[in-house]
Amino acid sequence: MATFKPGLVHAPVTPFKRDEQIDFGTYAKLIEFHLANGAQTLAVPMHAGESVSLNDEERMKLIEYAIKRVKGRVPVMAHASQSGTGVAADLAQRAAALGAAAVVATTPYYWTPPAHMLLEHFTQIGAAAGVPFFVYNSPEEMGGVKITADIVLKLIDRLENFAGVIDASLDWQFMIEVVSTAQNKRPDFQLLTGAEYMISAGATGATGMIAPMAAVAPRAVQKLWDLCVLEKYEEARPVQESVAALRQAVKPLGVAGLKAAITYMQRKGGAMRAPLEAPTAAAKKKLVAALEAIPALRDEPRGW
Amino acid sequence: MGLVLKGVMQAPVTPLNDDFSLDLPTLEKVTDFHVRTGATGITWPYHKSESLNMTIAERKAGAEAVIRTVARRVPVAIHVSSLAVRDSIELARHAEDKGADCVVAITPYFWEPTPQSIFDFFVRLGTSIGLPFLAYNSPGYLSGVEITSDLLARMIERLPNLIGVKEASFNSEKFLELSRCALAMKPDFSMIAGVEYLLPSIPLGGRGSYSSAGAICPNLVVELYRSCAAGEWAKARECQYKISRLWMIFRDQYPSSLKGGMVMMGRPVGPTRPPLPTATRERQEYIRTQLEDMGILDSEPYGW
DSSP, X not given: OOOOOOOEEEOOOOOBOTTSOBOHHHHHHHHHHXXXXXXXXXXXXXXXXXXXXXXXXXXXXXXXXHHHHHTTSSOEEEEOOOSSHHHHHHHHHHHHHHTOSEEEEESOSSOOOOHHHHHHHHHHHHHHHOSOEEEEEOTTTTTTOOOOHHHHHHHHHHOTTEEEEEEOSOBHHHHHHHHHHHHHHSTTOEEEESSSOHXXXXXXXXXXXXXXXXXXXXXXXXXXXXXXXTTOHHHHHHXXXXXXXXXXXXXXXXXXXXXXXXXXXXXXXXXXXXXXXXXOHHHHHHHHHHHHTOGGGGGSOOOO | OOOOOOEEOBOOOOOBOTTSOBOHHHHHHHHHHHHHTTOSOEEEOOGGGTGGGSOHHHHHHHHHHHHHHHTTSSOEEEEOOOSSHHHHHHHHHHHXXXXXXEEEEESOSSSOOOHHHHHHHHHHHHTTOSSOEEEEEOTTTTTTXXXXXXXXXXXXXXXXXXXXXXXXXXXXXXXXXXXXXXXXXXTTOEEEESSSOHHHHGXXXXXXXXXXXXXXXXXXXXXXXXXXXXXXXXXXHHXXXXXXXXXXXXXXXXXXXXXXXXXHTTOOOOOOOTTSOOOOHHHHHHXXXXXXXXXXXXXXXXOX
């Protein structure tokens, strides 16, 4: 299995029209924006892309659309998370057949399986994918279910195409344990931080970052990434603080906040799909005030 | 106030006789060992020192012994967290009276207090003493009860003697939210990691840490801080990976295994008080094999 290094991964939102249909015209613009602004890999559709609100056919259509649009300019990583192992494995296999360069899956939604069942879940999805396979650790979003370093080491034994962990726990104890033990066993093992907290991740040995905020502030994200690759952490800190401020501004509204922030930058995030709601006028006002208070946003591109 | 805490500070374990009574002469030995082997500060009695398994009278006796032993060579902080707020206040006043330099207190135990009641607690504590104090944040152990950046800003504004946070979330987002808030308000503020996760915290504005491994491998701990402060990241990773591996061994039922490991380093400190277990002979032997594997038996001091 050739090494796959996702590096700086942009994770586009999925824009919807008012009738909740996917707005492919805007999606194309978003993809071009990400490619023109530093994406080394595109991950579609992550939770920021409202993956769970798409049915399987829509998800496949979106992945296929992204792969065709990107035309090999960067690798496309397909997100295949589902509750059921078989359903997820099917998505993984179809995404790989469409040309996805890699597949990523979370712990299952809703269920809270013990370690040996998680291992089985991931083994089946990874085997079905065939391409480099990543697991996504996000206990806060997933009912407290954690991927442990032990599961990761067993996945290395079981799957030749097991490529790494995307970690959204941001937990130093897990990050260091997993990167130090897994790279010992598989030197090209990749640890990606699942949010834009690259300084701590980079220092501890992470090799990549998923950055949904790149749709809002691609220059700051790029600068953070570049400085962390050079291990210039002291220089990176003010940039890290700006990116963190952006994330905190958007966070109370979740994906709706991210889409509103994209629109604030004079691009288009599109409408939400139920059950997520458009932000209220008051919430939007608060978000705009928070964004106005981030000086770094003044250096970011407006419009497409 | 003037006191700035930095570097790797040590928290002596509490040595016990075979009948579980307090072994004050050995507490003095442990304390002196830490000061001689590079501790930049001493705090007693943390949870690692079985603080909650001691009576208030024992905690006072131990605090006096520690203050006397350190004899102003480095700053001494007394950890006053107790189940009852009144006990915490009493311990804080005692610490001040006996010549401590600083006090540390965690958010109140058990009750899952609201941000306002956490604020009220720290105001009550902070205004009952003239000493500087550290607030201790440990959401992982306290059902998610935590000091947020909004709360910290209010505390810093209200309490001039709040000089730092002992931050034990080990989480990039939580640490950075507190550090960027605090350092903007008070550049000398001491952000101190709960144990020696220096590699991910120093680049985020951390000034140092407490320590789990200092009684086992003080040289390694000092080298980790030195390499982080010097920006020698490859060296820092090498040290951090070893120390994190030790933390994985010590973390469960802390400090039972740590005390077991100290036996293997020729620094026995007796049993651990129930409900915590005492490390068995087999457990001690296992720890010895781990220390040997990491080269610690050859590179660290044996005995007192």
